[in-house]
Amino acid sequence: MISNISITQSHFLQTKAPTEKKELGQFFTPSEIATFMASLITLDKDKSQSISVLDAGAGAGILGISALLKLKELGFKKLHLTAYEKDDLVIPLLKENLDTFSKENEGISFSYEVFNQDFILENNTQSYDVCCINPPYFKYSAKTSPYAKSMAHLFKGDPNIYALFVAKALSLLAPKGELIFITPRSFTNGLYFKGFRKYLIKNNNLDSIHIFKSRRDAFKESDVLQENVIFKIVKDLKQSNIRVSSSNGVGDLNESEINNYDSDLLLDSTSSESFIRIPESQEDAEVLSLVESWGNTFEEMGYFISTGPVVEYRSKEFLEPTQTDSLPLINAHNLQGLKVVFDGSHKKDKRFYLIEGATKWLVPNKNYVLIRRISSKDEKKRIGASVYEASNFEKDFVALENHINFIGHKERDMTLEEAYGLALILRSNLFDTYFRTISGNTQVNATELKTLKLCSKEVIEKLGSDWLKGRMTEDQTDEFLKERIKHESRYAV
16 A cells, blocks of 8 residues: 555656745655654554554655554554645545555554644644654744744754654654654754754653665655654653664665664763764764763863854955955865965965955964865765964964864964864864764754864874874874774873
8 A cells, every 4th residue: 555655646746846845845755764664663552542643744644554554563453643734735645545544454443634734833732642754844934934933942043844843743742652753864963953852852762763874865756965864752751772773775774784872872961962973883883982982072172163254245345356465265165185275276266355344354363273164974074174374374364264164272372283183183084983973964063063072182282293294194093093092091181
């Protein structure tokens, strides 16, 4: 039956204009993913009880029906499904599929309700035992959207509707009820989702996580390039170990690598940000554990991490070639390997002119580590770090563009040894793996970096010194760090 629903929903999507699908945030669940998500249901309840299932953003009903089939397989014989679907056009298909399920499963007591309403805006006080959802995906305005008042305390900025669906579904779960959802991974570390993460984890059991290594494979019929995850949460249950599975995409779901991890490794209780860390393999988990054993964070060691202040469209008057007194405008393309390179030959090179009002856009000319703000999972290294050497430029200030972050120290100037040591660590395979377990965004933001673990100042400077003196290459950074991790306790910050 699930394969038939998959075919009919695919045909339905082909009748819709891309603008319609985008407006609704409509991405129907492939049959393989629906079956996999349903397989995570283990509901610990009396088999004679009537079980209520919620499918919010139901579409053609593939997830709700997959959940019903799994519950039947587990021995439950009284099932009720509540489906919410905003799209008028798909409602007939949804009802047809539910009627077919009823006819093909006469051995159980089954009933359903379909609400052609907005799940978030509808006042629903019913409780559910199982919720299996693929929520819509689009950003909404925290100021003007009709969704703005719904659970506003959980979000900052302009949130995404998918998180609101998950939060509301969790609020409607009965004790020990199971919530299974597929969404973008962005909520696991995004700044705007801090309250949402705390809400998910507090007094609930994050039972399992599945991650897709490919950003394209989960929803092939869409043009969305997104890192997706599947979560299972059991409400009002004490946190236990977390099961993490991973596959390249849909085709190898049944051959997923599966590992069980201590929840403390994945749920960071030492940080106020409540990041959820997801290693893709046992090797990644070992790296995560290794780096987390370092005793300090960037912030604790006194490093500040800020974003370049020059926003080009806001500072056009300073970029006009009318003045001779100017600075190079350091942008992401100037981060070339370990060093910042600006010689005016690149087609994107621009200069920042020192006319009245310019200083508000500038920072003191000191040694910094610069980092590209934007990177994707597909890139060889998530963190592109380079050293800006103050001595290469004669002015008192430097102009740093908004597409880069810069690292300095709050109380002193960084030495070149320290700057190169930091850059080498950030560029290492070890740190790249560590960062990938944490970040599900294309942004490499300052908030994330501040909370990451870092080795001692002595080790940082030793690494930078050895590189500057030609005693080691960048490729030897990982070996250098691994050798010294076990000795970290000897070093005082």
